[in-house]
Structure formats: C-alpha cells, structure tokens
Amino acid sequence: MAELRLVGLAKRFPDGTEALAPLDLEVPDGGFYVLLGPSGCGKTTLLRLVAGLETPTAGEVWIGGRRVDALAPQARNVAMVFQDYALYPHMRVRDNLAFPLRMRGVPRAERERRVREVARLLGIEPLLGRLPRELSGGQRQRVAMGRALVREPAVFLMDEPLSNLDAKLRVEVRAEIAALHRRTGGTFLYVTHDQVEAMTLGERIAVLERGRLQQLADPDTLYARPANAFVAGFVGSPGMNLVPARVRAAAAGPEAEAAGAPVRVPEGQRAVLAAHAAAALTLGVRPEALRAGPAPAEAAWCPQGRCEAVERLGHEQVVWVRTDADVRLAARGQARERIGAGEALALWAPASALYWFGPDGRLLAAPADAAGVPR
C-alpha cells in the first residue's frame, strides 16, 4: 500500500479538448478518495492517467514515493476495476483471478493460495470453475473486485464499479466495498457520478467539472460549505436551489430580493453582502430548508408560486414549485401533507439556511452554523 500524489496533472486531447486542467491531489496511504462529477467532467480521464492508460500532457504521478507517469501500466502496481468489469471471457473465474499473479511470475502454489483467499473474502468460492458468461451481474462485479484485490497493489482504481448493478444490489455492494477498504487498508481512488455513492464511501471527495477540480473536501463540508454554486447544485438530492438575487446597499444595511420576494439578510452575512451590493449574486437554499406553509417569525425569505409536481418518496416528498417570478424551486419535507399539482403555495426559508454565491459562482457566505470544520 502506498500514497498517491498527483502534481499538476493535465490532459489535453490531440483535437484540443482540455479533458483535465492541471490538478494537484494527494491521497494518503489507506485513504478512500472519490472523484465525483457529471459525465464528461474528466474524472475517468484522471483515473486512466493514474493507471497509465492515457498519457498526461503535463504533470507528475507519484505512487509511494516513486514517480510513475512515464511507466507502462503494468509497471505501476495499480489495480483497476472497470465499469464493464472487463473479465476475460475465455477464462474461468479462477484464471481471471490468477491472471495478474501469473503475469508477475508468482509460483503456481502461491497463486492458488491467494486466489482461494480472495474468493473466500468475496464469497465467490463456489464460482471459481465458472466462465464469466455464466455469472450474474453482481457475481461478475465481485470477480472484477477480486481480480483487483488478489495481488495487493499499491493503489486501487475503480471506475464506476456499481453503475451496472440494480439499485438494491448497488446498496449491498457499496457496503461491501466500504468493508473491503477497512479490511485491506488499501489506497482507493473511486470514480462515480452518483453523489450518494460518493458521500457514503468517500473519506474525501474531489468534485470535478469540465476538467477542473471544484472542491476537495470531506462529505460533511462538501454538503454544508460547498465551494461554489456548481458543487452546491450537484451535491444533494435534489441539489441546492440557486436563485438569481439582487442586492442593494441601504442605510440600514443591504437589502436583497430573490424570486420576487425580499430577503431578510441575517446579521452575520450583512458585511459580505454590503461589499457585493449591485453585483449579480445567487441565493442558495437547500430543498430541505425550504418549507411550505404560512411563514413564521423566523422566516427570512418567502417566495410564492404554484406547485408543478410532487415526487412522493414514502416518508418524504419533494415538491417542485414554479414561483411567480418564474424560478423553479424544490422543497423537500415530510410526506404527511398532500399537495396537488397546480395548487398555489407559499414557501419560506429560515435565516439559518441562506447561502450566497458571487458573480463567479464562488461561495460568499454560508449560514453561521454550517457544519463542517475544514479538515
């Protein structure tokens, strides 16, 4: 096991597309880091650069104090789980698992011992004699993991390993991956577009967009103090409501207005907003902080609108509202109250839920008690 260090790593394809802007990242020995972002954001390219399947345009890759960016994939001592598993179709499970060992000249007896060990760890012992085509999706996924685990590599790379499993299996295997990480103490770099996967698995999450690192933080910080509007809108289900806001400086402090409703700016945020008066700011409110019903005294923002759709999730529901100022908002709350589409709704958010983002999308102010001490 070893730490992984990326220094100014960048990739530009021959046609000029910048897949990855120069990026620094350090995954400590035994760390579980997740690369999160929408498709095409460069996360898979980053993983492939570490594996050696792509050549970087610039930058360095260090694994355990050894610079590897000029080495062929087979010389890097990394293991990768592919999105489509890439099991060798003509080999039985046993031979699939033994292949990395065979390539490294591990003697037969040792090979067999380690294959059995990994098979036991993953509960795939009864499948050793089967061909990949005779396995279910979940079993194939396990074999792919086993093939990565079997030779105890310096770094594990995982490229959306759960995306081909059905929802129930995905939750199970997710827990298994977390357990495997604990048990093996390996260094993991895990790519996903699924923020639930990222939040539940990652010690730290690197959010990428259009080839740029947006934020690197632990899950709590990512949620409570998103570095910019992109991260705020991407993380969360649904993501944070982002509403264009106008701020004016007034004698009594800054006055703001968003979605046709005035915003009572909390004490702690006044100084920042006053400094950005007249700029095009964005107000952010998490859907779970936006409630339907008559506004109580602590309400800081009360937009009005009509219900567009309701997604009932059992214990919860997400209400989609089109405000009178034609802004779409999501409010998440208890599913007790039945709300019909087309119904007029009054929403409100407390002062403790307001985020402000600058014209460049950067976070200006978060609620005073936003959790997540930067680690």
Next chain:
Amino acid sequence: MRGRMGTLARHALLLALAALYLYPVALMVVGSLKPDALVLPELATWRGLFPREVSLQNYRDVFERVDFLRFLGNSAWIAGATVVLGLAVNAPAGYALARLRWRARRRVLAFALALLVIPFEAVAVPLFFQVSWLGWRDTYTAQIVPFAANAFSIYLFYSFFLDLPRSLEEAARVDGAGPLRTFLLVVLPNARPALATCAVLTFLTQWGSFLWPLMVTSGERVRPLPVALAAFHTLPPLAWGDILAFAVMMVAPVVALFVLFQRWFVKGAAYTGPRSGQSRGAAQRPQEGRPDDV
C-alpha cells in the same frame, strides 16, 4: 388446413431446389461407385442415380494408376501451411490496424482494402516472374508464401478487433501483461470466430486452387490435387468412374473439415459484459473527445 397446405408447398419447393443443387454432387458420388463403362451412357437416365451394382473398384484403380496419397499430402501441406502462416501474419496485421496508433495507419488500411478488388488472374503473370526470379518454381514455397498475407483476412481481423471491447486489453495491461502477452493471452483467444472464419476460407481457397499451381509446378513432386485431377483426366485410358472417384476423394476431406469447424463458425463473439446479451464495451463509453488519429 390452409396453413398446412402452404407449409407443404413450401417444403416441396425447398426440396426441389435442394435436389437441383445436390444433383451433380450425387452424380459424382454414385458415378464413382459404378463400372466405368456405365457412367456416361446412364448419365441422363434414372440409373444415373440408382445404379444396378456398386463397387469400390474405381477407388482401387485410382490408387493403382497414380500416386494419389502424394497429391493429397501436397494439398494438405500447402493448404495447412498457408492457413497457419496466414493466421500468424493477418491477425497481428488486423490488430495493428485496429488498435495501434501509427502514422500511415489509415493509408495502409485503404491500400489493403484496395487490393481486394484486384482479381488474382491480373497479378498471376507478374507474380510468376517474381517467383521464378526467386527460384521458387516447382516448390511448396511458391504455393504457400504468396497466399499467406491476405487483404480479406486482414480486413476481417481488423473489423473483428475494432468491435472487441478495449477495456479487455486495458485490464490486461493494468494486470501486468505487456503488449505481446495482451495480444496472445487475451486478444487472440477471444478472436476464435475470426480465426476460424479465416482458417476455413483460406483452406478452401488453397484446396481448390488450380491456375497458380498449374503455372508454377511441372512435375508430380509438389503437385496439388486440382492439378493432379486435370492431369488424371488426360491420362489414358479415359475412365469416368476413376475420375469421379478421384473427385470424391478430393472433396471428402474438405467436407469433413467443414462439418468439424462448423460449431466454431457459428459461435459468435463470446464477450461477456456487465449482463449477458448487453455488451457495453469501451466503444460506447464516453471517450471524452478523443479523436481518431490520421
């Protein structure tokens, strides 16, 4: 009832067509079992297919009159060696065109495809000069080497490897295999359908090849079956039963081989994706704007 009549009519039509195509083959087989003197006179009668008596005398005659086993051995060696050499050359060529990135890749591919439209007869004479210049006349080499590299085989491998999921090779690379071992241990074993197709087509072409061996062979030493059959035809006395027996023995090994290989032939690419049937290869993965080089 109507449906049944329709089925009946359809089967009758199919049987008639099958009979039409199988008739010459049947004549060949039956003729080879009849006394020489009766083959031609009974040809157009029903006795042509249902002889009064059958015997293997014609087959014995063939072996007495010529060294049939020598010709059979020659053909088998020439066809077999071309197949082996051809696979060894064409599979890596197709792989290089499909996967490796090198400067003239596109042009070489276009050139190889252009070769497909040139009929062999057009190059037979220049090729003959070349082979003579190399001193290869009357050798096996002249009948094997020019047919090893084959544009059609290369194209077949090329298109097969294009469809093979890239992630398989990438997995092999990460697992520690170099380019050569990746090709030999992961790519080739999964190319069995393409290998079998190329093997069968090459074998059949070589087995039936007549013009070229006729040009480059003069004695019986390296003469293959088709040329030997033609020579046998002109060898007096003219015995049609013997000629047909010769023809049957020439065809039989190929039919046997085909039946043997058919299983491989039909078996499709055996790639196993996330779930059976829906192969999600690297080809469908977002390649994040990677263009094909020129």
